[in-house]
Amino acid sequence: MNIKKIKSDFPILTQKINGKDLVYLDNSATSQKPESVIDSINNYYTTYNANVHRGIHTLSEKATEKYEEARKKVADFINAKSQKEVIFTKGATESLNFLANSLGKNLNKNDEIILTEMEHHSNIVPWQFVAKEKGIIIKYIEINPDGTLNISNLENLVNEKTKIISLTHVSNVLGTVNPVEKIIKRAKLVNPNVIAIVDVAQSVPHIKVNVQKLQADFIAFSSHKMLGPTGVGVMWGKYKLLEKLHPFLGGGSMIASVTKKTTLFAEIPERFEAGTPNIAGVIGFGVAIDYINQIGVDNIYKHEQELTSYAIDKLTKLDYVDIYGPKNRAGIISFNVKAVHSHDVSAVLDNYGIAVRSGHHCADILHNKLNINSTVRASFYLYNTKEDVDKLVMGLGKVKKIFK
Amino acid sequence: MNQYTSQILDYAQNPPNYGQIENCNFKVNASNPSCGDSLTIYLNVKNGQITDAKFWGKGCAISRASASMLLESLIGKNLNEINKLNKKNVLDLLQIQISPSREKCAYLILNALDNIPKR
Numbered sequence: 001m002n003i004k005k006i007k008s009d010f011p012i013l014t015q016k017i018n019g020k021d022l023v024y025l026d027n028s029a030t031s032q033k034p035e036s037v038i039d040s041i042n043n044y045y046t047t048y049n050a051n052v053h054r055g056i057h058t059l060s061e062k063a064t065e066k067y068e069e070a071r072k073k074v075a076d077f078i079n080a081k082s083q084k085e086v087i088f089t090k091g092a093t094e095s096l097n098f099l100a101n102s103l104g105k106n107l108n109k110n111d112e113i114i115l116t117e118m119e120h121h122s123n124i125v126p127w128q129f130v131a132k133e134k135g136i137i138i139k140y141i142e143i144n145p146d147g148t149l150n151i152s153n154l155e156n157l158v159n160e161k162t163k164i165i166s167l168t169h170v171s172n173v174l175g176t177v178n179p180v181e182k183i184i185k186r187a188k189l190v191n192p193n194v195i196a197i198v199d200v201a202q203s204v205p206h207i208k209v210n211v212q213k214l215q216a217d218f219i220a221f222s223s224h225k226m227l228g229p230t231g232v233g234v235m236w237g238k239y240k241l242l243e244k245l246h247p248f249l250g251g252g253s254m255i256a257s258v259t260k261k262t263t264l265f266a267e268i269p270e271r272f273e274a275g276t277p278n279i280a281g282v283i284g285f286g287v288a289i290d291y292i293n294q295i296g297v298d299n300i301y302k303h304e305q306e307l308t309s310y311a312i313d314k315l316t317k318l319d320y321v322d323i324y325g326p327k328n329r330a331g332i333i334s335f336n337v338k339a340v341h342s343h344d345v346s347a348v349l350d351n352y353g354i355a356v357r358s359g360h361h362c363a364d365i366l367h368n369k370l371n372i373n374s375t376v377r378a379s380f381y382l383y384n385t386k387e388d389v390d391k392l393v394m395g396l397g398k399v400k401k402i403f404k
Numbered sequence: 405m406n407q408y409t410s411q412i413l414d415y416a417q418n419p420p421n422y423g424q425i426e427n428c429n430f431k432v433n434a435s436n437p438s439c440g441d442s443l444t445i446y447l448n449v450k451n452g453q454i455t456d457a458k459f460w461g462k463g464c465a466i467s468r469a470s471a472s473m474l475l476e477s478l479i480g481k482n483l484n485e486i487n488k489l490n491k492k493n494v495l496d497l498l499q500i501q502i503s504p505s506r507e508k509c510a511y512l513i514l515n516a517l518d519n520i521p522k523r
Contacts, residue, residue, distance in 0.1 A: 344408075373462055
């Protein structure tokens, strides 16, 4: 991987923040975008802006072709059996709300759903809505002190009332990579009818995700965390299950015919994409996938693993820093500077052009469980370098100096 | 852009009025759940005049300094003065620039004082 060349593909990375070179370490929140993605959006609006699946005119046909081309790229990227299994949403959050709403229609009082204590709020709150409405019980797989999931008693959590298990592939705080294949297999051994959902928002940009191996029935992720535009996400589902799934949103393009009394739905995937979609965003997302493919997701993974162990090594040597999470992890490191609030750490680092996240990263349950108020999070992507890690370490030295 | 002036750091790290007051006249809370910050404010009032004010809880340097300095400025004032407090009073005390993302830290103390029952 030629990081220098990669960096030069991202216009934003050349700018100065507070007079310093930008060191962008907030990739779990959102990634930066390469010029090719930005250009593709500009090109769409400049040369073929039109609605999709509607007009019988040149521009609409081109827009539709490009939009559907992106769907094929996504399908190939995750190794879906058919591009019809790829549904575009506005983000992983909408994908999970979609599933909670639509699958929730078939749930009854006292049915059970299994989540984990390390879920992002987007994989908790939609299920709580359903639970409240239908009288459903939510159970949580607990977190071990080292930040891995405690699956020793999984067989006790799953029973004949369990309808859904929904869990994250990678923790957005700790970087823990969960053994989702194993967890789903074991859950389905107890109850083969359990529907398995995996939130791959934090994994698919960095780790090869193959839905033929993952054991999931549905997955959810976002374009903006993988070099694509905001406002685009994916809900992938096995075709047989999509056939039984009730649409989340009703409106234009999801119908075959409408009478005063009833509606016949369109075919899949249009059935699940009511209204004019984020056409420019989807096309840009397709170009982002091209970019990742050109580098190779396995190369990206290897690069991030090198950076992560380098960073863990450096941070461990700082006796004033506490690191959270397991030894083996994706490129996400949450930590605290002893006796300094995460917001203050982040604000000082910002003075040196270093962008990290601070707070609870939409994971209250996890922070409460680990008994931490908030954390600072550094997260890597393909354009980060060891020099970026060195600058982070330098910045933490400044924090220590200010808050002595 | 240095928010961490020696004055801010002094008040944040060693706030003179950090603590709890038993049997106080007013005890109110405010929190910023997204930061994990929460402040409890204790006030003693005699003949309408604030005689003691302390705070307790977790917070970043900006929220702690802001709470400490504003409470310090209230000693000896009439309790009704609290109704007139605004963001400018806080900024005048802090003497630093507050970026939009840190406003909720700086003004947490105002939210807390807002919870004192109106007279």
